Amino acid sequence: MSRPTVLLVNWRDTRHPEGGGSERYVERMAEGLARRGYDVTIQCAAHANAPADEVVDGVRFRRRGGRLTVYLWALVAVLRLRPDLVVDVQNGMPFFSPLVARCPVLVLVHHVHREQWTAVLGPVLGRIGWLVESRLAPRLYRNCAYVTVSEVTRTELDRLGVSAARITVVHNGLDPVPPTRAAQDRDPTLVLVGRLVPHKQVEHAIDVVARLAARWPKLRLEVVGQGWWLSNLRRHADLRDVQDRVTLHGWVDEQDKHEIIARSWVHVCPSVKEGWGVAIMEAAAHGVPSVAYRAAGGVAESIVDGFTGLLADDFDDLVEKVDRLLGAATLRAGMAVAGRARAGRYDWARSVDAFEELVRESTRT
Known part of the structure; x- marks a missing residue:
């Protein structure tokens, strides 16, 4: 019996110069699924810090395209790889994967970007970006399940028209912090x-x-x-x-x-x-x-x-x-x-447990 295949489409990975906490979350979920027997691929943008193709901790990375063309490469990957599930990671801009996917799509949203659009792109392009995120995306993904990392984001998505019943909260885990030698500084x-x-x-x-x-x-x-x-x-x-x-x-x-x-x-x-x-x-x-x-x-x-x-x-x-x-x-x-x-109450194992259950539910429908 073949292993279930999961394709995560994301703008960046943690080795990208602009990678951060949201990318860490995606990779921890991917690594956890790989350890549990899933065939997992992350499709993200190419950059100079990592090769185009590699396998890390059981997860296959395919890095193609840049800031904008990464979205086209992601759609190509959905078509070619034919996964059992697509995890569409929306960092403001959706990947539009339901347009080509022949499988369930699970939408991962870390937070709503209303304020960030104008801060990054200015008032005109920012307004267009916000319209895509707030109006177009909820309609395009109206038949999809969502996962987010906080109840705050769940509420914000509900206000955009994504029914709260379709949204599951799976919190971030926390890597164990290493022992440190530092004592608190004498000065503030x-x-x-x-x-x-x-x-x-x-x-x-x-x-x-x-x-x-x-x-x-x-x-x-x-x-x-x-x-x-x-x-x-x-x-x-x-x-x-x-x-x-x-x-x-x-x-x-x-x-x-x-x-x-x-x-x-x-x-x-x-x-x-x-x-x-x-x-x-x-x-x-x-x-x-x-x-x-x-x-x-x-x-x-x-x-x-x-x-x-x-x-x-x-x-x-x-x-x-x-x-x-x-x-x-x-x-x-x-x-x-x-x-x-x-x-101490947050760890990645519990988060992966919850995420995997959502993957199972998504692929059963």
Whole structure:
């Protein structure tokens, strides 16, 4: 008996220069399915960091096309590979796989991109992108099951016309954090982990440092991550006259990333939108509380407001919440205990269990 075949079509993979938490989720699900006997392929964009074809942890990677042509290559893959199930990963733009698939299609959405379209493409193209995501996609995928990573996104999809009954929430897991040598810094230290792109709003974290500089003369910000927005952030730090307080580390290996998180006082996540917030959970596992915007999607779920971190309503509130945590060692200590306990409840094995059950249900229909 042949193994069930699953094709995941995704814009990027984790080795892509712009890969991040959503790509990690896709690959963890794919690896888990491969270990359980599925024939799994990920079709994604080509890039210089990896070959066009390879097998990693039982998952076949096919990298073809660029930022736009990846969508055409994905449709070709659906036609040629004839899988038993297509997982259509929608990072704003759908792959339109139901137009050519002769099998069930499962739609994976990390978060809704309403705010990000204009931030990345400007008002005109952004409006077109949002129309595709909010109007066209729900109609095209009206007979498909959906999976997402938070109840917040499930609610947002329901508002776009995707019936909540068709949406299953499968949370992110969490890789075990490695032991670290770092002790908490003596001086107040903020950390931000994420891709350096406009919608992550790293400028807000830099502005927090500028606003609190007089109150906290030794305050520093450490930014871990890479991306094409790096030069803009350097200029912004210069303009705010905090270049000596802001360290833009760029890419670092996993151990160094965890060392930087572990020695920090507060993790700041000023992103416009997140599906869940992997960095928030990694910080929590190290006992570091996070501050993020309440309206930024899944972060309102990955942070338990007042227990593992704080949610802010706007930039001024973000500054106030960071200031509050910096000045309240007892509050941070309590959040450290709560954060570690909550982070321990998330692992990839449980997430793969739930995802595989959804795969089974999808292929039975």
